Amino acid sequence: MLRVLLIGFLSLGIVGTAYWGYREHQEKNAILVHAENNYQRAFHDLTYKIDLLHDQIGTTLAMNSKVSLSPALTEVWRIASEAHSDVGQLPLSLLPFNKTQQFLSQIGAFSYRTAVRDLEKEPLTKEEYKTLQTLYQKSADIQNELRNVQHLVLKNNLRWMDVELALATNNRPSDNTIIDGFKAVENNVESFSETTDFAPTFTSITNREKGFIRAQGKRITKEEAKAIATSFLGLKGTEKITVVRSGKGADDRFYSLTIYDPKTRTETYMDITEKGGYPIWVIDNRPIKKQAISLHEASIKGMDFLKKHRFTNVELYDSTQYDNIAVLTFVINERGVRIYPEAIKMKVALDDGTVVGFSARDYLSSPVVHHFPKPAISLAQAKAKLNPNVKVMEERQAVITNNLNQEVLCYEFLGTLGDDTYQIFINAQNGIEEKVDKLQNAERTYD
Amino acid sequence: MRWRMIVCLVIFLWTYEWSTKEVHAFSSQVIQRGAVGDDVIELQARLQYIGFYNGKIDGVFGWGTYWAVRNFQYKFGLPVDGLVGESTKAKLVKVSKYYESFVKEQIRNGNSFTHYGGKPLSEQVKREGNRNQKAASSGRATATNIPKGFSQNDIQLMANAVYGEARGEPYIGQVAVAAVILNRLEHPSFPDSIAGVIFQPGAFTAVADGQIWLTPNETAKKAVLDAINGWDPSGGAIYYFNPNTATNGWIWSRPQIKRIGKHIFSK
Numbered sequence: 001m002l003r004v005l006l007i008g009f010l011s012l013g014i015v016g017t018a019y020w021g022y023r024e025h026q027e028k029n030a031i032l033v034h035a036e037n038n039y040q041r042a043f044h045d046l047t048y049k050i051d052l053l054h055d056q057i058g059t060t061l062a063m064n065s066k067v068s069l070s071p072a073l074t075e076v077w078r079i080a081s082e083a084h085s086d087v088g089q090l091p092l093s094l095l096p097f098n099k100t101q102q103f104l105s106q107i108g109a110f111s112y113r114t115a116v117r118d119l120e121k122e123p124l125t126k127e128e129y130k131t132l133q134t135l136y137q138k139s140a141d142i143q144n145e146l147r148n149v150q151h152l153v154l155k156n157n158l159r160w161m162d163v164e165l166a167l168a169t170n171n172r173p174s175d176n177t178i179i180d181g182f183k184a185v186e187n188n189v190e191s192f193s194e195t196t197d198f199a200p201t202f203t204s205i206t207n208r209e210k211g212f213i214r215a216q217g218k219r220i221t222k223e224e225a226k227a228i229a230t231s232f233l234g235l236k237g238t239e240k241i242t243v244v245r246s247g248k249g250a251d252d253r254f255y256s257l258t259i260y261d262p263k264t265r266t267e268t269y270m271d272i273t274e275k276g277g278y279p280i281w282v283i284d285n286r287p288i289k290k291q292a293i294s295l296h297e298a299s300i301k302g303m304d305f306l307k308k309h310r311f312t313n314v315e316l317y318d319s320t321q322y323d324n325i326a327v328l329t330f331v332i333n334e335r336g337v338r339i340y341p342e343a344i345k346m347k348v349a350l351d352d353g354t355v356v357g358f359s360a361r362d363y364l365s366s367p368v369v370h371h372f373p374k375p376a377i378s379l380a381q382a383k384a385k386l387n388p389n390v391k392v393m394e395e396r397q398a399v400i401t402n403n404l405n406q407e408v409l410c411y412e413f414l415g416t417l418g419d420d421t422y423q424i425f426i427n428a429q430n431g432i433e434e435k436v437d438k439l440q441n442a443e444r445t446y447d
Numbered sequence: 448m449r450w451r452m453i454v455c456l457v458i459f460l461w462t463y464e465w466s467t468k469e470v471h472a473f474s475s476q477v478i479q480r481g482a483v484g485d486d487v488i489e490l491q492a493r494l495q496y497i498g499f500y501n502g503k504i505d506g507v508f509g510w511g512t513y514w515a516v517r518n519f520q521y522k523f524g525l526p527v528d529g530l531v532g533e534s535t536k537a538k539l540v541k542v543s544k545y546y547e548s549f550v551k552e553q554i555r556n557g558n559s560f561t562h563y564g565g566k567p568l569s570e571q572v573k574r575e576g577n578r579n580q581k582a583a584s585s586g587r588a589t590a591t592n593i594p595k596g597f598s599q600n601d602i603q604l605m606a607n608a609v610y611g612e613a614r615g616e617p618y619i620g621q622v623a624v625a626a627v628i629l630n631r632l633e634h635p636s637f638p639d640s641i642a643g644v645i646f647q648p649g650a651f652t653a654v655a656d657g658q659i660w661l662t663p664n665e666t667a668k669k670a671v672l673d674a675i676n677g678w679d680p681s682g683g684a685i686y687y688f689n690p691n692t693a694t695n696g697w698i699w700s701r702p703q704i705k706r707i708g709k710h711i712f713s714k
Contacts, residue, residue, distance in 0.1 A: 039648070088638030091648035098636040105635030164649060249702030249714045250682050256705055269619045269680065281678055285618040291484075294476030296530065319481040320592045326481075327676050345677045359677050393514055419502060421510035442507035442590040443599055 032161060039160035042089035043153070047146045049083035053107070054139040061132055066119040073115035080108040091164040097182060099189040100142070107135055113404070141188050149181030211251040212364040217276030225255040228277045229270050232309060238262065245274070254280060273364070281359040289351040291324045298326035298348040305355050306330060311344065324350045332363075338398040341366040341407060372399065372409040375428035382411040382426040385433060390415040390422060400425055402434045410434055472540055478531040482508045483592060490531060492550050493543040494519060496564040504550060504562060505590035554589055594675045601641050603663075605671040608645045610663035611653030613710070620708040621667060623681035625674035627712070630685050637685070681705075684712035 056079060060072045084104040087097065114128060124132075152158065156177070163178045220228070222243040229241065240260040246253050253274040260267050266286040272279055293301075299319050306314050311330075315338065318329040325347055332342040347357025379395065386392065394414040402408050410425040425435040478486050487508045494500035499522075500515035513529050520527045523538050531539075549568050553560040561571040593599060605625055613624045631637035631644045638644050646654060653659045681687070682704040689709050693699070701713035 085638060085643065088643050088647050101636040109635075244705070246682060246705045247703035247713075249684075249704040254682065256680075256707075267617070271680070271682070281680070283619055283622065283673065283678060283680065294478065295482040296477035296479045299479065319479060320594075321481055321483045322592055322672060343677075347673075347676075357673070357678065359679075361677065361679060393517070416510075416514060419511060421514070439510050440593065440595040441511070442505060442509045443593045444503075444505065444590045446599070 036159055036161050039090060039164075042086050043160065044150065046083055046086040046090070047143075047150045049079055049086060050139065050143050050146055053079045053083060054136070054143045057107075057132065057136045057139055061129075061136055066123065069119055069124075070115050073111045076111040077108050077115060080104050080111065084108065091160060097186055099186050100182075103138070103142075103189045107139075110135070138189065142185055145181060145185045145188060149178060149185075152177050152181065212273050212275075212278070212280070213367050214364045215252060215273035215276045215278045219274050220255075220272075220277040222255060224277060225257060225272045228272055228279065229257050229259060232279050233259070233268065233270070233282065235259065278360065278364055279358065280361055280364060282355075282357060284354075284356040286349075286356065288324045288349045288356070291350040293350055293353050295319055295321045295326050295350070298350055298353060299328055301353045302326070302328045302330070302346045302348050302355065305346070305358075306344065314344065317343070321350070325356070326350055327357075336397060337372075337409070338396060338412070339366075340398055340400045366401075367407070373429070375409065375411070377428060377431050379411055382428065382431060383413070385426050385431050386413060386415070386424060387417070390417045390424070393421075397428065398425065400435060402427075408434060472545075473531075473536045477533075478508060480508050480510070480513045480529060481592065487512070488550060488554070489545050489547070490516070490539070492562040493539050493545050495562045496543040496545070498563065503590070504554075504560070506554075507590045507592060557589070594672070597675055602668065602671050602675070604641060604645065605675075606663040606668040607659050607661075608651060608653060609670055610667040611658035611661055612651055613708075614661075614664075614667065616708040616710065618666065618670060619680040620710060621670035622673045622678055623684070623707050623710070623712060624687065625671045626679040626681045627684050627687055629674055630679070630681070630683060634685050680707060681712040683714070685714060687712045 053076065056072065056076050060069060060076065063069045063072060081104075084101060087101055087104065110128075110131065114124060158178055160178070163176055166176050166179065222245070225243055226241050229235065230237065238261075240262065242258045242260075244256045246256065255272045255274060257270045257272065258267055259270065264286065266284065268282065268284040270279060270282045299316050303314065303316060311332075313333050314330045315333040316328060317331045317338070317340075320327045326349075328346045328348065330344045330346065332339040341362060343362045345357070345359040345362075346355060348354070349356045375397070383392065383395070390413075392413050392415040396412050397409065398412040399407055399409055400412075409428045411428055413424045413426070415422055415424065420441070421439045423435075423437040423439055424433065426432070427434050473486050473489060476486060478490060483506055485506070488504060488506040490508070491500055491502070491504045491506070491512055494512070494515045495504060497519075499519045500512060502509075502511040502515075516531055516535070517527050517529050519525075519539070520529075520535060523542075525535055525538060544564065546562070546568060550560075550562060553572055559573045562568070563571065591599065593602075605628060608628065609621050609625050613621045616624070628641065628644055632639060632641065638647055645651065645659075649655065651659070684704050686698060686701050687710045688698045690711055691709070698713070703711050703713045705712055
């Protein structure tokens with residue numbers, strides 16, 4: 001009797017476990033299918049967008065009327081941007097697929113810039129037309145490769161989940177059809193990026209970081225770097241400093257210093273350029289106590305620090321208080337002209353007013369002040385270009401980097417429209433509205 | 448003896464009265480744009496009382512407050528610099544009133560309210576329920592400074608990623624991871640939104656294994672804020688990896704910039 005009961009009990013247990021296991025398996029499969037479908041959608045969407053892109057570029061080539069060219073180029077820009085976003089959803093970040101992404105970005109930037117230009121006044125140049133033709137060819141190649149992959153995926157029921165697994169485990173991914181296909185696309189684009197240059201108006205967005213142009217001079221040694229840190233941070237000499245030289249991937253070599261103060265048991269970090277020994281940034285991560293000084297006092301302390309280290313003509317541009325830290329932005333003011341690209345950031349602790357952060361990255365990577373020609377239009381003429389609804393509150397001259405990556409002399413206006421404040425830059429040579437920024441308002445807390 | 452007591456009493460009363468009066472006036476700091484705190488609340492309330500400031504009284508000295516201060520200074524013949532120093536404060540206290548307990552109570556209760564003069568205060572409150580109560584009951588302002596182009600939620604999402612990826616790393620290692628996310632945002636080879644970069648399949652292990660949903664600590668948030676504010680300890684890196692656990696061979700081929708803690712940062 002007992003045996004029968006026991007057997008019944010156990011078999012019930014087995015059946016129960018089997019059912020539970022089956023359910024788990026089902027659920028897992030459902031989730032896998034769901035994830036797989038997301039990948040499939042992104043992939044098929046991508047191939048579709050590339051088809052569209054190719055056709056659309058082709059259409060623009062045949063167009064002659066400027067009226068229809070602008071909208072067509074805008075369409076190219078939109079499709080390229082959507083394709084770019086599709087790529088971002090595929091599990092390719094472990095696969096070198098940079099060049100294709102970059103290619104899509106470049107098409108986008110190129111078509112955008114040509115589309116927003118007044119093509120009546122400034123029609124497509126010969127080079128730009130040639131660029132369009134090459135883009136047309138290249139997109140055809142990509143389209144072909146992708147269609148091939150798509151065909152194989154559909155024919156063999158290939159799964160993206162397998163790609164992800166293969167990539168993650170490094171399990172001979174070279175056997176994978178999808179990976180092979182994408183590698184072919186990548187190689188194709190790579191040859192293009194290397195051989196073809198975009199038209200001269202297109203200063204490459206890929207080379208945004210220009211390196212530390214300003215950091216010139218003789219190469220310093222590790223010991224010299226220590227000495228620079230000591231004088232820059234006003235160290236007492238009892239700190240333990242370790243110096244590491246950057247790897248060869250850095251555009252400009254630099255030293256990274258870790259400064260340990262045994263007294264306070266805090267660490268300060270600092271990078272110094274090898275050439276000339278310029279401090280790039282400093283972070284002091286000490287805990288900061290209750291606020292004792294005001295943001296205003298902190299700004300004065302920050303300014304004093306810069307003056308002490310021979311940054312001349314600096315002016316406070318922005319100050320913001322985050323709890324008990326002041327974050328300050330200084331810009332260079334050259335004879336009444338603000339040079340916005342040459343910005344220096346600082347953090348000042350509001351408990352005792354010491355500097356806890358410094359960053360001259362923008363300052364060091366912007367070209368040394370260039371002499372701009374005198375403005376061709378007057379302040380009043382520039383003001384007339386503004387939206388009449390904007391109430392101007394402040395005005396001055398300033399240099400900014402526009403969206404073609406050129407430094408231009410502008411008239412800067414700060415004005416209000418409704419409850420918002422805007423910063424508007426009018427080119428001082430030709431009166432073009434280079435940039436309009438809505439300045440940040442405080443955000444309410446949601447807690 | 449009696450005479451001396453009277454003197455003492457007079458002095459006591461005088462200092463007593465002086466101190467209660469001062470409780471409701473500004474502290475001695477010069478207030479400038481970007482500041483937060485009680486002085487800013489008082490400044491906004493007083494400017495609103497005399498009709499110079501129409502925005503929200505939220506304790507953050509933003510652009511709206513700045514223009515209000517400048518208009519006030521202009522109207523009252525003070526030097527127009529947008530800095531609230533001694534003379535501006537004195538003038539402001541003279542021409543306006545500040546009902547501190549009213550203002551603080553509304554902030555505490557998360558009500559939307561105004562503080563105009565010449566109108567009963569009770570008519571200037573709109574109850575909004577308890578939505579904002581938690582933040583406000585700690586006595587803090589109802590708004591906060593945020594770097595341009597980002598929201599508090601963006602920062603939170605990045606802090607999640609940084610905490611999941613690099614919580615055991617030194618502080619600059621965490622700032623560097625946040626900086627990599629931002630560098631990718633700018634880079635043509637990567638998606639161009641914070642969520643796009645973070646959730647790109649396979650991009651971050653913390654996303655893949657769910658560690659991104661751990662609750663980040665203050666350090667991670669601070670690191671994100673530093674990175675957004677312009678500090679980049681990674682030296683412009685767009686990749687990083689842990690050499691002990693990296694399974695992907697390709698990552699080694701990227702030009703390496705530097706090592707921070709366990710991570711190697713590369714281009």
